[in-house]
Amino acid sequence: MLLVDNVSVEVGGKLVVRDVTVEVGDGEIVALMGPNGSGKTSLAYAVMGHPGYRVVKGRVVLNGEDITSLQPYERARRGLFLFFQNPVEVKGVSLRDLFKAINTSWRQVEGVDSLLEETAAKVGLKRELLDRGLNEGFSGGEKKRSEFLQALLLKPKCLLMDEPDSGLDLEGVRLLADYINSVAREGACVLLITHYPSLLQLVRPSRVLVMRNGAVVASGGVELVDKIAREGYSSVVSRNGL
């Protein structure tokens, strides 16, 4: 279970997230929507513990443990996974290298090499990309597939998915939706960030939150998604009187 408890986040002295509370129970999918620049990614970065995104108020609780002051790797090892919207390039470090390092460091997996290749095939990631520097020269879709593959291999307890569908083709989106539905069924918590409603037609979240200017301005059931799809963000915001 993930609890973001009344959290405010500062970046370079500027408040980018204000008093946000989100609770995602085990087996639950919560959608976080909102236009560009509304603070969704900042919130995800803060939950994962990026040093540049300071939690100046509130706390982050993972499975009953306050993780607000933990290092990002410690959060990862407790089962938190951030599916990056735009993952950075890491020159010279391939997916294969990464998983070998993870394997010796904190999460032993049998036959990591063959597993990598099987999973790559499953998510539709070209095999040669396993040996290229992380995200180096990857297309948008390839980056998503690489993130997807990593999620599959690490089997996290709680996923922060930051626009996992952008840049994916229809087939890719379907695969991803199946995955999200199945990890939720198996008891993982999923915070799904998107500003396109399309993925949410395939993944039906139990709750939908809308962010704007760093704050949650609307929340409700899945019907919000359809409304946003039809009438845009302003409709749900004004309806809620915010």
Add this chain to the structure above:
Amino acid sequence: MGFDIRGFELEELTGVEYRSRVEITGRVSRSLVEEISRSKKEPEWMRRLRLRALEYFEEAPAPQWLPYIQRIDLDEITTLYTKPDVEVASDWSDLPEEVRRIYERLGLPEAYARYLAGLTTVLDSESVFVGVKDFLRRLGVVMVPMEEAVQKYPDLVKKYFSRVFPYTDHKFAALHYALWSGGVFVYVPRGVRVPYPVEAFFFLGREMEGQFEHSLIVADEGSELVFIEGCSAPRLRRESFHDGMVEIYAHPSSRVSFVTVQNWSRNVINFNNKRAVAEEGAFVEWVEGSIGSKITVTYPSTVLRGEGAKTVSTLLSISNGGYIKDTGSKVIHAAPRTSSRVLSKSIVANGGLSVYRGLTQVNKGAVGSFSHVECESLILDEKSGSYTYPIVHLLERDADVGHEASTLRLSEDQVFYLMSRGLKRNEVISLVVNGFVRDVLRKLPFEFASMLKRVVELEFEEYGGVG
């Protein structure tokens, strides 16, 4: 068994094929320097500067990195200083007929009328035309021949002259300071943005001429200026020597663009010493289209001295025929969060040689600085060569620095492929060359882009003969 270290050549090597010092014969007499100073009615400090520079010139070792210049005979450059028999004019019609005709052929009066805010033309060693449009005067912008500036603005000149590029830098810099004549002084007052470019045009009219013009640009806080330098010379029978200098002082938050279109004739040996200092938040841009001359040696440099200062260099050089371009850009990051970008493209053909010599240095404390250098050369045939000698000095680890270079060639397979699509050989060359220079041209003001494009086309029109 002792030995004497004097018996050894104590210099480090890197494998380069040559090692010839430039042999400088002949002398520059003290009396010549005195004579120049006297005829210009210079103040004592300038006369002293010239003489100190002359002394330094005599002592300094001859440069050794220019293998292809074997000899420069100063006595043969019979006229190190030539004062054309023309009074400085501010109206074209005041110029003698034959001089005016030269400039008309070069299209200068038209350019001045159409898009320049100011224009200075230097014939041989002296300025002969200085036009400054009224609005520029009203803005308080000073644009006068360097000599006049020494007389009229002694404090300003004394403050900046030789501050950016001291004569102690190298032998030819010293020679320049001893003999300088002509050139232009530009001062842009605080906050003034000059809306149109100003131009200085240099023309070598005679053989075995030395041209040593000195231009000094001072952009005061928050000001903006685009300066264009044009160089040309008719086809002369014997070699000429050009050893000019440009100093730019960019005060905080100012922007200076310096654009050079160099099209000296094929027997000019062209040294051009160019350096800028950029203070806090200032921006200095060098654009250099280097087409003509026999040998060109020029490395536009910027010292990023104030926090957040930026510089961009865009260089395009063409060595078609047995000509040599030894160019490059140097940047010293001497303050935090400074940034530099260099894009260099060179084309070599018919036995031409292009050398890129660049320096990127990040001083200790210049944290968060960024530098990216990109060089590409296109070699059109087997007789031509391209050398790239970059230097990266990192004295600070908190910086982001990269240099990349690659050499492209035009292969017979490519030519064949394109010809199979119905193009003639020279059309193929022109297509490839145009594609290669496109991203450089895109960075230039329109007038120069189209002019340079035309020059490039002319240069390669005949290349490859009949298809």
Add this chain to the structure above:
Amino acid sequence: MKSLLQVVGDSPTIKHYINPYEYARLVEEASRAGSIGEPVVRVEGARVAQSPTRDEYAGDCSSVYCLLHKRYESARYDIEVGGAPGKAVVEVNSGSLFSAVGLNLVVSSSGLYVLELNLNSKGSLSLSLTVDAEPGSRLLLRVKAGEGLASYLRLASGLGCCASERAVLVESSRVLRVEELVSVDSASLNEKAVVLALGRSVVDVDVLGRARGVGPALHVRQLLVSLGESTAAARGTLVAEEGSKEGSLVYGIEALQLGGLAFMQPRLEVRTNNVAEARHYARNVKLGTEQLFYLASRGLDPREASMLFVRGLVKEGLSDAALSNTLVEEVLRRVAPHLEA
């Protein structure tokens, strides 16, 4: 053709990272004090014999360092290794202020071979090493120079044909000048050199590579790691000779500054348009905040992330797994203590 290692001089682009005058003065002093000696060479794991022919100098020798070496070389040894892949250790020691020795390494093993060269003496050492390796061989040359006076290593090799890959690891706590000559004639050589400059050392590695003939490939990648208050310099010139055809030249330098300074000069001379590829690069590398965060989000602590990153830097450019793993392990062992925090 003029000489290979040529004296160049006062170019604004040539810098003396190590003052050659000081080095020459040091030798002169040793000579005056009568302290130019014969070094003691101890070899483990290889056949060794005093070489009858002194100083053959494939290629030329005109740098100050090489000239001094030639003048004072007191002995030359043949070191032959072969048969099974393995390892040889060569220790050079001397009680004198200055001593010079020549080594001819002959490798007739086609597997991975590791040669460890330890410069132990506190005095100045001058070493000229020629390598004759079996075509297709994999060689790791590990040079370790402890604290001591300024020293010199010349590394020359002749390659007639066929693909070959090698790694050079230079680790130095002293002022060390390395000159490397490689030449490929219708053959290919892939080299990765890692330079670890420790303490207050200055390590200056200068490579001269020539590609001739048809389809020569010469790929040189240098990784500078400057620790403490050291200075690491990598430079050199790769030349595609006139008349060579379809050559491939790649010269890359990367600098990882862990406290020290880094100087890079990858020079390229292309003297023909008949090249398949000619490119070079020089850049600094560091693990930025975003990359650290990304790897941390996958559960790696900063130390693990840095190690992973360095691993990637070291193995880049090498194709042989055994060679790259051995090099990686060697480098990581040395660098790991400096990657804390």
